[in-house]
Amino acid sequence: MRDRPQARLELIGRTYRGPTGWAPQHLPFRRSAMSFVRWQIRRGVLAPLDAELPGSPWWRAVNERLLRDGCEAVARSGGLGGEPSAHSVVLWMAFVGDPTALTWYRAHNASIVSAYLESRGLAEAENRPERFFLNVVLLRVLYAHALVTAPRLALGRLAPLGPLLGDPRLWIPGVFVSLSRVLPDRYPLDGEVTEYVADERHLGQLLDYGLIRPRLQQLYEWSAKDLAEPALLDCIRDGSPTYACPTRTATSGTQHTARS
Helix, strand or coil: CCCCCHHHHHHHHHHHHHHCCCCCCCHHHHHHHHHHHHHHHHHHCCCEEEECCCCHHHHHCCCCCCCHHHHHHHHHHHCCCCCCCCCCHHHHHHHHHCHHHHHHHHHHHHHHHHHHHHHHHHHHHCCCCHHHHHHHHHHHHHHHHHHHHHHHHHHEEEEEEHHHHHCCCCCCCHHHHHHHHCCCCCCCCCCCCHHHHHHHCHHHHHHHHHHHHHHHHHHHHHHHHCCCCHHHHHHHEEEEECCCCCCCCCCCCCECCCCC
């Protein structure tokens, strides 16, 4: 399925049906997962590397890590033995046994963060605008997790709204993490970072300036602890995201200096 983007989408959908094809408690969580893959397909990042418009080695690798973890969790829930291949698989098994928004985010984000860290070399081969937005994607995904699991960190006095706003079974999280509000639906990017930031919708700017940016360092520190992934802290410094950005990086709409 590696060079068949639509087959990747079908596979991730099947992982939410369990080993027997019937997992009604898991199915509602497909919404966020499949929406994310559909966006990747539209953007072309999952296309074969030898296609007329080649896909992205980085995005393909991150998608594959999520698929592998999901497939292993399905196989294990069907009776496969042996040691889990990664800590993220252990978290997916916790989701299988107790399908809640909290367990889904923990498993999903553990796979995503692990993939980010494994694929750092591929990320550094992307152009500057793409590397910039890889940081934006990561912080948005971490923030959605915090809405459910650490709502006071995410929303302060509005914390009681967090679990509703972040529930992946609903459409509302799309407002907070929709990449179409942040990243153009084409690949590769051929403009300057400032051009794309200027085009971001007002809601996205409000989210980044008003909610995420003041909490960014705390968000990464909390996520690293909750996901048991201390290496995530290598992706931020003094409140500035630094993934694959050795010189300068930014949260969406604001430029910061990232010291290496």
